[in-house]
Structures are given as structure tokens and as C-alpha cells.
Amino acid sequence: MKTIGSAIIMLVLTPSLFADNGKELKLTSPDGTHEIAFYQKQVSPAVNELCYRVDYKSQPVVNESRAGLELDNRIWEMALGARNLKQPACWMDNLEVDSVTYQPETDITWQPLYGERSSVRDHYRTGTLYLSKKDNSGYRLNIEVRAYNEGVAFRYFFPEHPKAIFHKVVSDLTEYALPAGTKAWTEQWAQAFFEYLNIDDIKHPVERALTLELPNGKWAALADADVDDWCLTKYLASTEKKNTLTSVMYSPVDVVTYYATPWKIVMAADKPGELLEHNDIIQNLNPPCEIADAAAWVKPGKIMRETTITTEGAIATIDFCAAHNIPYMLFDWQWYIPCTSHDGDATKVVAKLDMPRVIAYGKEKGVGIWVYVNQHALMKQMHELFPLLREWGIVGVKSGFVQYASHRWATWMHDMVRLAAENHLLMNIHDEYRPSGFSRTYPNLLTQEGICGNEEFPDATHNVTLPFTRMINGAADYTICYFDKRLKTTHAHQLAASLVFYSPLQTIFWYDKPSFYHGEPEMEWFENLQTVFDDTKVLDGAPGKNITMARRKGQEWFVAAMTNNEGSEEEIPLTFLDKEKNYLACIYTDGGEKIKTSTQVKCTYLLVNASQTMKFQLKPSGGAAIRLVPIDRQEMKKYKKYKGERL
Numbered sequence: 001m002k003t004i005g006s007a008i009i010m011l012v013l014t015p016s017l018f019a020d021n022g023k024e025l026k027l028t029s030p031d032g033t034h035e036i037a038f039y040q041k042q043v044s045p046a047v048n049e050l051c052y053r054v055d056y057k058s059q060p061v062v063n064e065s066r067a068g069l070e071l072d073n074r075i076w077e078m079a080l081g082a083r084n085l086k087q088p089a090c091w092m093d094n095l096e097v098d099s100v101t102y103q104p105e106t107d108i109t110w111q112p113l114y115g116e117r118s119s120v121r122d123h124y125r126t127g128t129l130y131l132s133k134k135d136n137s138g139y140r141l142n143i144e145v146r147a148y149n150e151g152v153a154f155r156y157f158f159p160e161h162p163k164a165i166f167h168k169v170v171s172d173l174t175e176y177a178l179p180a181g182t183k184a185w186t187e188q189w190a191q192a193f194f195e196y197l198n199i200d201d202i203k204h205p206v207e208r209a210l211t212l213e214l215p216n217g218k219w220a221a222l223a224d225a226d227v228d229d230w231c232l233t234k235y236l237a238s239t240e241k242k243n244t245l246t247s248v249m250y251s252p253v254d255v256v257t258y259y260a261t262p263w264k265i266v267m268a269a270d271k272p273g274e275l276l277e278h279n280d281i282i283q284n285l286n287p288p289c290e291i292a293d294a295a296a297w298v299k300p301g302k303i304m305r306e307t308t309i310t311t312e313g314a315i316a317t318i319d320f321c322a323a324h325n326i327p328y329m330l331f332d333w334q335w336y337i338p339c340t341s342h343d344g345d346a347t348k349v350v351a352k353l354d355m356p357r358v359i360a361y362g363k364e365k366g367v368g369i370w371v372y373v374n375q376h377a378l379m380k381q382m383h384e385l386f387p388l389l390r391e392w393g394i395v396g397v398k399s400g401f402v403q404y405a406s407h408r409w410a411t412w413m414h415d416m417v418r419l420a421a422e423n424h425l426l427m428n429i430h431d432e433y434r435p436s437g438f439s440r441t442y443p444n445l446l447t448q449e450g451i452c453g454n455e456e457f458p459d460a461t462h463n464v465t466l467p468f469t470r471m472i473n474g475a476a477d478y479t480i481c482y483f484d485k486r487l488k489t490t491h492a493h494q495l496a497a498s499l500v501f502y503s504p505l506q507t508i509f510w511y512d513k514p515s516f517y518h519g520e521p522e523m524e525w526f527e528n529l530q531t532v533f534d535d536t537k538v539l540d541g542a543p544g545k546n547i548t549m550a551r552r553k554g555q556e557w558f559v560a561a562m563t564n565n566e567g568s569e570e571e572i573p574l575t576f577l578d579k580e581k582n583y584l585a586c587i588y589t590d591g592g593e594k595i596k597t598s599t600q601v602k603c604t605y606l607l608v609n610a611s612q613t614m615k616f617q618l619k620p621s622g623g624a625a626i627r628l629v630p631i632d633r634q635e636m637k638k639y640k641k642y643k644g645e646r647l
Contacts, residue, residue: 025100025129027147030107033057034268036152038067038129038143040097047093050131050143054152056268061220063177065244067143068092069156069261070171072252077137080165085137092173095131095141102127113289113443114300114504114532115280116551122284124148128157138162144260146285150278151267153225153285158257167255172233172247174264176222180243181215185469185543190432190450193458194465196544205234205248207434209472211275211543219272221472225263225285227436228414232405233262251406262436272468273538273547279472286437290421291444297424298443300504300532303328303370307513309335311354315361320514322365325527328505329362330370330398339374340401346377346385359393368395370426375402382416386423396426396446396505404433414438417445428477428505435474446475446505453478453501454510459488460621461544461564467500468543475503479510482526483517483598491599492590493623495525496560500549506531522588522601525625529558537576546618550576557583557628567620569646577610577628582636584608586627589647590619606642607631615646 024039035055043049054062071091077083088094107123129143142157158167178199186195186206209223222235222245231250238244263285269275291298304326306317314329321329333339335353336346349355362369371394377385378399389397397420403409413433420427421444434450451470452458470476478501481487482494489497498506508526509516517523530553539559541547546568548561557577561570577583584605591602608614608628616624624647631639 023097025127027125027127027145029147029149030123031149034147034152036147054266059216060179061268065175065177066173068173069169070173072168072170076166094133098130098132100129113294116502116533116536118534120280148281150281151265153263153265155263156261158259160258169253172249174247176245178243179215183213185211190434191452199243200237202237205236210235211469219269221267221275223265225282225437227262228438229411230262231407253407273541275472277538282437283440286440290441294443301327302506302508303330304509305330305332310352314358316514318362318365318367321367328368332372342376344377346373346381370396372398372400374400386419390423398428400430417442447477447503449477451476454481455479457486457488459565464547464562464564465543467547476501477503477507480508481510483512489621490590491601492588493562495588495625496562496623499558499560504531520597520599521603525588555630559626562623563618565621567618570616572614574610574612579610581630582609583628584631588625590622605639607639608642617646
């Protein structure tokens with residue numbers, strides 16, 4: 001059963017000081033921008049329909065839409081003695097609103113173990129709509145609602161059933177009636193490319209987060225949170241209602257009450273970049289950290305893959321990592337064989353790899369060793385394997401090809417992360433899984449794939465779509481392939497991508513070997529790059545066009561600009577810098593044939609301050625990366641000032 005914090009249970013089960021005998025729940029965000037309402041209307045003498053709507057700045061984001069769940073409890077009712085209950089056409093039909101309560105406004109600030117910001121504000125207004133059936137069935141359903149400045153969220157809560165009848169949820173009835181003319185950036189699966197579609201043209205279920213371009217120029221996103229005990233839910237155009245999305249559950253979900261479903265989130269903003277800036281709402285809707293000693297051993301950082309699966313190759317890669325400030329090295333598949341078979345044994349290392357020697361050498365050099373384990377071995381050996389890996393000195397596990405979509409596999413996978421935490425193992429979940437904030441609760445899950453990243457060698461237009469879509473969900477292991485000849489973008493674009501695609505475990509040099517490096521000077525970008533930050537700002541951008549981001553770690557700022565296949569001119573105001581300081585800008589751009597290195601990245605060093613705007617001419621599929629470091633007056637004498645030229 002889903003674990004629900006005791007404070008939340010108390011809110012649900014105890015009377016509120018703000019009771020409302022009306023039949024409508026209505027909440028406005030603290031800043032007044034977002035508004036959500038839940039209410040019930042009678043569509044026929046025997047049928048009640050639960051509805052909701054969402055507005056942003058007094059304009060509709062979700063028009064009146066159906067809400068609720070479909071249950072099929074008939075067999076359980078009969079098995080547990082309730083044999084004469086009349087079955088309505090839809091389980092929701094004979095629920096009636098009993099009351100509405102509002103709880104006091106919440107406004108707290110908390111510090112995550114790591115993130116895109118070192119401080120997160122959790123500020124919202126909240127209320128609950130209580131429904132029950134009057135047919136002596138004992139069924140009740142609560143709608144818990146929150147209104148944040150960043151968006152609104154709601155979930156369905158089943159209080160404990162007095163006769164212990166199990167609940168089988170077979171369908172999610174929640175719909176999203178969107179303004180006519182709304183368009184969506186859609187993906188049919190987590191590692192797919194994008195289609196830009198009208199709502200009515202979404203003929204196959206599509207992923208969340210789903211980013212929406214509204215006809216009034218505003219932007220919205222549909223997302224979820226706290227999904228560890230549920231199945232994958234996607235969106236599909238209704239066959240009956242225009243401009244309306246339906247919810248598609250991958251599988252039934254078996255519920256033991258009391259029970260809370262995942263949160264459904266509707267975010268709205270004036271600019272697409274604000275959706276990404278506001279994605280802390282997903283963290284806020286997940287429970288706090290459950291690992292008491294996490295700060296002692298959960299350490300974010302960069303990681304490099306060792307491609308030869310040999311002792312000699314591993315020693316060389318560890319030396320490279322130690323020399324270039326990369327704290328982790330990964331053995332991907334084939335360090336045990338067969339990897340993709342139930343006959344594989346992940347407790348036995350291939351003969352060409354002396355794992356104890358490699359782990360010991362890594363410890364000597366300050367480089368932790370990760371290993372890939374396929375689901376076949378995890379299913380068979382996880383409870384034996386994880387303690388063994390910890391005994392060996394392995395620091396992290398990358399799980400591959402895990403099932404995640406059905407209720408069964410979703411709970412299995414999240415329990416895998418819990419088991420890893422018990423054994424002080426970090427985790428990176430690969431392939432289709434997308435995050436919904438579980439890393440707040442179990443921060444040993446540093447990152448996950450769920451993205452069409454560099455393994456697929458996407459183009460630049462795809463890459464500048466991802467920040468406004470997939471990245472709303474949270475961290476993504478994009479796997480930078482820096483030296484690979486198959487790249488469809490420039491190398492400065494790749495440098496920028498390592499900052500734009502947030503991942504506490506940032507994979508660089510995915511297909512590369514130490515021998516590919518020939519002293520390229522821009523390596524200092526990767527050496528200095530941080531993977532978690534104190535502040536993050538989206539300075540500019542739109543899906544498929546461009547993205548400019550700035551992230552701060554301590555007193556240093558890292559800035560990245562990426563363009564699409566066509567290229568663009570970009571201007572970056574430096575107003576986010578401390579006005580009392582001067583900065584050395586270490587600038588990495590595409591230099592073309594004038595730069596006689598394999599990557600053709602130009603490195604420029606100029607003095608800047610907060611009053612200036614930097615200008616860039618980004619080549620097609622190009623980018624720029626900038627590290628901004630405070631500099632004292634004595635050091636300033638060594639460098640020239642930036643004078644507004646286009647770089």
C-alpha cells in the first residue's frame with residue numbers, strides 16, 4: 001500500500017477549521033494566478049458527474065471537464081459478504097458531495113539534498129471535497145486539491161473501507177477539455193521524437209509531461225507526481241468530445257484502503273521556460289526523504305563509461321577520470337554475460353575483468369565504480385546481488401530495460417530503489433522510465449533516462465525541444481557523446497547540453513575512450529562543470545527554436561545557449577550576476593576551421609559585469625557555453641573587457 005505521511009492523514013481524517021457546507025470546492029493560488037474548482041452536476045436522475053475546471057490569470061486552461069475513477073469491485077463485494085449491492089453503470093454515478101473543507105495555507109521552505117536549487121519553496125492553498133454513496137456500501141471518495149503559484153494539483157483519496165472491500169481501479173475518467181486551437185508537443189513513448197499536433201490529432205497515447213501551446217499565447221503542461229504505487233498513465237484524444245484529452249491507464253490498479261492516487265498537475269505560464277523553472281511543484285508533491293543517512297553517501301557527480309570491459313581499459317579510464325574531475329566510472333553491459341537472459345549471473349564477472357583490482361584502484365584514485373544490471377538479473381538476484389555489490393565496493397547500479405508501466409512493475413521498480421538504498425547503492429534507471437519526483441523521497445535514485453538522448457544521435461531541433469517538455473519531469477540521463485563522429489550537432493552544442501539537461505549523475509563521453517582526447521582546451525568546461533546547483537534560471541527559449549539557461553553553484557555561474565538546426569542570433573543579459581562583482585567569462589563557441597582541433601571549439605576569456613549583454617552568432621546545430629567566475633582587480637589586468645561584439 002502507498003505510504004502516506006501521518007500529517008496528510010490527519011488533514012484528511014480530522015475536521016477543518018474552514019468547513020464549507022456548499023457543494024463546490026474553489027481554490028486560488030497564493031499569488032492569484034491559478035484557480036481550480038471542483039463540483040458535481042446531475043446529468044440524469046440517477047447519475048451525478050464530478051467536474052473541474054482550471055483558469056490562469058482569469059483565462060481558461062482546462063474548461064469544464066470530467067473527473068473521477070472507474071472501479072470494478074463486484075467480485076470483492078460478493079466475496080466479502082456484500083452480495084446485494086446494486087451496480088451503477090459507472091462507479092462514480094451514485095456518489096454525492098457531502099461537504100468541502102479548506103485547510104490553512106502552507107508556506108514552507110526546505111532544502112533538498114541536491115537539485116537545480118538549494119532551496120525549494122512549498123507554498124499552496126488546499127482543500128478537500130468529500131463524497132460518499134448512500135446505498136449502504138460504505139464507499140467514500142475524497143478529492144484533495146492544491147493551488148500553487150506554479151500550477152494546480154489534485155488526487156483521489158479512498159478513506160478506509162469499513163468492510164475491508166478491496167478496490168480495483170480499472171479506468172481513470174479524468175479528462176482535460178482544452179481551449180479550441182490548443183497544440184501539443186507529443187511523444188508516444190519516453191524515448192521518442194516529438195510530433196507537434198492539434199489535440200484532436202492525438203490518435204495514440206502520449207507521454208507526460210505534455211506541453212501545451214494555448215491559442216491565447218499562454219503555455220501549459222500536464223504532469224504527475226508521487227506515482228510509485230500506480231501504473232503509467234498517458235493522454236489520448238477523446239473520440240466523443242472535441243479538444244479533449246482522456247486519461248489512459250496501462251493496467252488496472254489494486255487498492256487497499258486507505259489509499260491516495262498520484263497527484264495530477266496542471267501548470268500554466270506566460271512563457272514556456274517558466275514551466276521548466278516551476279517544476280519544483282513535482283518535488284513538493286512527493287514525500288520527504290526517507291533515507292536518514294543520505295547526506296553521508298549520496299553524492300552527485302559526473303560519470304564516464306568504460307567501453308572495453310577489460311582491466312587495462314578500466315585502469316586507463318580511471319586515470320582519465322581522476323585527471324579530469326570525473327568522480328565515477330561505469331561498466332555498462334557485458335561485464336557479466338549473458339546480460340539479456342535469465343541465464344545471466346550478475347554475481348560472476350567476465351574473465352577479462354579483474355573487478356577487485358579495478359575497484360581498489362578506483363578507490364585509490366577517488367573514482368567510484370558503477371555497474372549495469374539488466375532486469376533479468378535484477379528479477380532473479382536483486383536481494384542477493386545488492387548486498388554483494390556493496391561488499392565488493394560498488395557505489396552504484398544502472399538498471400537496464402526495466403519494466404515500469406503496469407502496477408505490478410511500477411511497485412517492483414520503486415521497491416528496487418528502496419532495496420538499493422538499504423545497501424547504500426546509488427541508482428540510475430535506464431530506458432523508458434520517466435521521473436515524477438521519487439528522488440525527493442529516495443535521493444539515491446540520482447537520475448534516469450526516459451529521454452531520446454545522444455544514444456539516438458538526435459538533431460539540434462529535437463534537443464531544444466526537450467527542455468520545455470521532457471525536462472519538466474526532472475533529471476534525465478542524456479548521455480553526452482562528446483567525441484563521437486555520429487553527432488548531428490556541433491561540439492559547443494554538446495558542451496551546452498551538459499548544462500541544459502539537468503542530471504545529478506551527468507554522463508559524459510558515453511561512446512568515448514581516453515585515447516580520443518588530444519588536449520582539446522575546452523576540456524576545462526567539463527572539469528569545472530557542476531551537476532547540482534544553488535539556483536537555476538531559464539533566460540530565453542521556445543520548443544524547437546532555442547534555449548538559454550543559467551545555473552549558479554556558489555559564486556560561479558554556468559550559462560548555456562543551444563540553437564536548432566538553422567542556427568540563431570542570441571543575446572544574453574547578465575543581469576543575474578552580482579552587481580558588485582566583476583567576472584571572468586570563460587566562453588566556448590564553435591570556431592570553425594580556424595580552430596585546429598578535432599572539435600573546433602574556440603575558447604575565449606573576457607571580463608564582464610551585470611550591466612552587459614553578451615551577443616552570440618550560433619551556427620546551425622550549434623551552441624555556446626560560458627563559465628562566469630568572480631575575479632579580483634589584480635587578476636583583471638590579465639584579460640580584456642567584453643565590448644559587445646558578437647561571439
